[in-house]
Amino acid sequence: MRTYQYERRLHWSECDPAGIVFFPNYTRWMVEGLNEMFLSLGIDPNAQQEDGGRGGLPVVQLAMKFFEAPTLHSIVRHEILVEKIGGKSLAFTHRFWCGQTLLVEASETRVWAVHAPGGKPAMQAIAVPESVRGLLNANAEGP
Amino acid sequence: MRTYQYERRLHWSECDPAGIVFFPNYTRWMVEGLNEMFLSLGIDPNAQQEDGGRGGLPVVQLAMKFFEAPTLHSIVRHEILVEKIGGKSLAFTHRFWCGQTLLVEASETRVWAVHAPGGKPAMQAIAVPESVRGLLNANAEGP
Amino acid sequence: MRTYQYERRLHWSECDPAGIVFFPNYTRWMVEGLNEMFLSLGIDPNAQQEDGGRGGLPVVQLAMKFFEAPTLHSIVRHEILVEKIGGKSLAFTHRFWCGQTLLVEASETRVWAVHAPGGKPAMQAIAVPESVRGLLNANAEGP
Amino acid sequence: MRTYQYERRLHWSECDPAGIVFFPNYTRWMVEGLNEMFLSLGIDPNAQQEDGGRGGLPVVQLAMKFFEAPTLHSIVRHEILVEKIGGKSLAFTHRFWCGQTLLVEASETRVWAVHAPGGKPAMQAIAVPESVRGLLNANAEGP
Numbered sequence: 001m002r003t004y005q006y007e008r009r010l011h012w013s014e015c016d017p018a019g020i021v022f023f024p025n026y027t028r029w030m031v032e033g034l035n036e037m038f039l040s041l042g043i044d045p046n047a048q049q050e051d052g053g054r055g056g057l058p059v060v061q062l063a064m065k066f067f068e069a070p071t072l073h074s075i076v077r078h079e080i081l082v083e084k085i086g087g088k089s090l091a092f093t094h095r096f097w098c099g100q101t102l103l104v105e106a107s108e109t110r111v112w113a114v115h116a117p118g119g120k121p122a123m124q125a126i127a128v129p130e131s132v133r134g135l136l137n138a139n140a141e142g143p
Numbered sequence: 144m145r146t147y148q149y150e151r152r153l154h155w156s157e158c159d160p161a162g163i164v165f166f167p168n169y170t171r172w173m174v175e176g177l178n179e180m181f182l183s184l185g186i187d188p189n190a191q192q193e194d195g196g197r198g199g200l201p202v203v204q205l206a207m208k209f210f211e212a213p214t215l216h217s218i219v220r221h222e223i224l225v226e227k228i229g230g231k232s233l234a235f236t237h238r239f240w241c242g243q244t245l246l247v248e249a250s251e252t253r254v255w256a257v258h259a260p261g262g263k264p265a266m267q268a269i270a271v272p273e274s275v276r277g278l279l280n281a282n283a284e285g286p
Numbered sequence: 287m288r289t290y291q292y293e294r295r296l297h298w299s300e301c302d303p304a305g306i307v308f309f310p311n312y313t314r315w316m317v318e319g320l321n322e323m324f325l326s327l328g329i330d331p332n333a334q335q336e337d338g339g340r341g342g343l344p345v346v347q348l349a350m351k352f353f354e355a356p357t358l359h360s361i362v363r364h365e366i367l368v369e370k371i372g373g374k375s376l377a378f379t380h381r382f383w384c385g386q387t388l389l390v391e392a393s394e395t396r397v398w399a400v401h402a403p404g405g406k407p408a409m410q411a412i413a414v415p416e417s418v419r420g421l422l423n424a425n426a427e428g429p
Numbered sequence: 430m431r432t433y434q435y436e437r438r439l440h441w442s443e444c445d446p447a448g449i450v451f452f453p454n455y456t457r458w459m460v461e462g463l464n465e466m467f468l469s470l471g472i473d474p475n476a477q478q479e480d481g482g483r484g485g486l487p488v489v490q491l492a493m494k495f496f497e498a499p500t501l502h503s504i505v506r507h508e509i510l511v512e513k514i515g516g517k518s519l520a521f522t523h524r525f526w527c528g529q530t531l532l533v534e535a536s537e538t539r540v541w542a543v544h545a546p547g548g549k550p551a552m553q554a555i556a557v558p559e560s561v562r563g564l565l566n567a568n569a570e571g572p
Contacts, residue, residue: 009468011461012159012475013167017215017332018401018409019160019483023345024317027310032440039438039502046303046441046501052195054448059309063349069409072160072475073468115304123304123355152325154318155332160475161544161552162340166488167460170453175297182295182359189298189358189446197305202452206492212552215332216325258447266447266498302441303448303501310442338481358446 001082002136004037010074020069026104027062030094033078034110041135049114056113058123060089064106070098082136088112088125090136144225145279147180153217163212169247170205173237176221177253184278192257199256199266203232207249213241225279231255231268233279287368288422290323296360306355312390313348316380319364320396327421335400342399342409346375350392356384368422374398374411376422430511431565433466439503449498455533456491459523462507463539470564478543485542485552489518493535499527511565517541517554519565 008029016022034057038045045057070076077097084091089111096103111125112132151172159165177200181188188200213219220240227234232254239246254268255275294315302308320343324331331343356362363383370377375397382389397411398418437458445451463486467474474486499505506526513520518540525532540554541561 009461009465012464013165013457013460015160016155017158017160017162018340018342019477020409022156022317024156024310024313027313028442031308031310031442032438035441035502036438044502048448054304056304058355059352061349061351063347064345065347066345069344073464073473123306152318152322155321156314156317161483161485162334163552165460167453167456170456171299174299174451174453175295178298178359179295187359191305197447199447201498202495204492204494206490208490209488212487216321216330266449298445299451299453301446303444303446305446308442 001085002037002041002138003079003081004033004040005077005079006033006036007075007077010070010072010076012072015072019072021103023066023069026064026094026096026106029076029078029096030092030106030108033080033094034092037080043132043135045112054115056115056123057090057110058113060109060111062106062108064104066104068098068101068103070103074098076103083107085128085133085136088127090128144228145180145184145281146222146224147176147183148220148222149176149179150218150220153213153215153219155215158215162215164246166209166212169207169237169239169249172219172221172239173235173249173251176223176237177235180223186275186278188255197258199258200233200253201256201266203252203254205249205251207247209247211241211244211246213239213246217241219246226250228271228276228279231270233271287371288323288327288424289365289367290319290326291363291365292319292322293361293363296356296358296362298358301358305358307389309352309355312350312380312382312392315362315364315382316378316392316394319366319380320378323366329418329421331398340401342401343376343396344399344409346395346397348392348394350390352390354384354387354389356389360384362389369393371414371419371422374413376414430514431466431470431567432508432510433462433469434506434508435462435465436504436506439499439501439505441501444501448501450532452495452498455493455523455525455535458505458507458525459521459535459537462509462523463521466509472561472564474541483544485544486519486539487542487552489538489540491535491537493533495533497527497530497532499525499532503527505532512536514557514562514565517556519557 014025079095081093091109094106112128113123113125157168222238224236234252237249255271256266300311333341365381367379377395380392398414399409443454476484508524510522520538523535541557542552
């Protein structure tokens with residue numbers, strides 16, 4: 001299934017007083033990387049809907065293991081693997097690397113959803129669209 | 144005019160590898176403090192509107208001077224002063240203190256605004272409501 | 287064993303374009319809440335050491351389940367339970383609530399560690415100090 | 430004098446409930462962009478010193494004007510101009526653009542500094558090194 005990867009600098013803003021990554025940034029990177037993967041495929045999972053609602057990809061569960069911590073200004077490679085495409089849910093594995101060193105491994109489940117318009121922020125899970133399903137099943141790797 | 148103050152811990156998440164505050168956090172604190180001041184007065188400047196839009200208080204200009212930097216786990220006192228209530232705009236001074244030491248002084252101008260509903264995020268400045276004007280003019284100090 | 291809880295506002299800065307919490311903030315809150323729990327017991331887990339090093343409490347694993355998402359300006363109650371005190375490690379459960387609604391449940395394992403001085407950010411796990419062990423075993427609840 | 434620019438995606442994590450940029454992110458971007466400019470010139474302003482201290486570039490004043498706000502997933506161009514190289518200080522102008530639309534203009538003054546080792550986070554301003562001065566004076570544009 002689809003994989004995607006890119007590199008990012010570990011910034012001053014993302015390090016703690018020990019000079020290493022502040023770990024909550026990994027969860028933010030998971031959101032950003034996933035959105036970049038979808039955008040690279042021509043899909044905006046957070047697009048505005050015609051009725052004023054907005055698409056979303058809320059997380060329902062998450063598990064992370066931490067092996068090594070990168071230091072300030074390191075280049076971190078973020079690797080995303082589509083693991084499973086369910087009816088309304090999607091499972092991903094994320095790995096973060098510094099060179100050949102595995103920093104973090106994470107697995108998460110998200111649901112394809114819409115946020116209703118008109119100030120009602122309640123989300124509703126809906127079926128993963130066929131077009132999305134097709135693109136995530138494809139065997140190609142992102143840029 | 145109205146003043147407001149509260150204390151906050153300088154957290155691990157808010158410090159940089161030098162062990163002091165990462166300065167962009169001050170601008171976030173300015174937003175949080177301002178909203179707390181309004182909420183303490185019974186006003187939610189970001190409230191959902193009946194038509195699905197949302198209130199806002201966008202910043203139009205900001206100036207900051209930095210004198211001292213607090214260290215991890217310090218208690219920072221954030222002081223807000225309403226400086227001017229214009230037709231559609233509001234000017235505030237913010238001061239951040241550690242004990243008797245002034246850390247930062249900031250002045251900013253914001254406008255009272257609404258974000259249109261239906262996925263159009265464009266903002267429109269509107270007149271500061273009379274009720275808000277009255278509360279900000281009052282001479283009392285917040286909790 | 288020790289429990290700790292406190293309440294926090296869900297701020298504008300912590301919400302996403304759907305008007306609900308941006309979930310990585312939970313992991314930041316877990317760090318802040320844990321540090322507040324320790325500080326309330328007179329322990330600073332990130333204290334500077336005499337040799338210029340610094341204490342730390344790095345996470346080694348984390349699992350989270352997400353049930354409901356709070357909306358802007360909600361009051362969130364963060365509950366921390368000490369689950370296990372190992373030789374060098376500590377396990378905690380975190381629960382986040384809005385009123386009687388469980389938002390998120392998380393479990394994490396951390397290690398008691400020191401960051402070496404002199405610009406070497408490598409961490410070393412060390413034995414959980416007896417004084418810390420005693421305080422975490424105590425049956426009292428935080429303020 | 431030296432200029433530098435790059436493009437960045439406006440991420441979900443960086444937008445507020447109105448679906449536009451949460452403005453404190455600009456100040457974080459200013460830090461990241463400045464560090465990227467220096468790193469592209471072979472200079473790490475936050476490098477560890479041999480004595481265990483660390484270089485820094487603390488801000489002393491900042492002024493910002495906000496014209497337009499970008500929406501989720503926009504591409505923002507960040508332009509940095511070196512305005513003045515003083516004895517111990519540096520002045521920069523930052524402009525953020527979406528296409529031909531100016532979003533924000535900011536000016537800031539920073540000082541070249543070192544953080545002392547051994548857990549003393551106090552900073553000391555020092556002379557801008559000649560090598561840095563030379564690189565910033567050069568008329569070339571970054572990648």
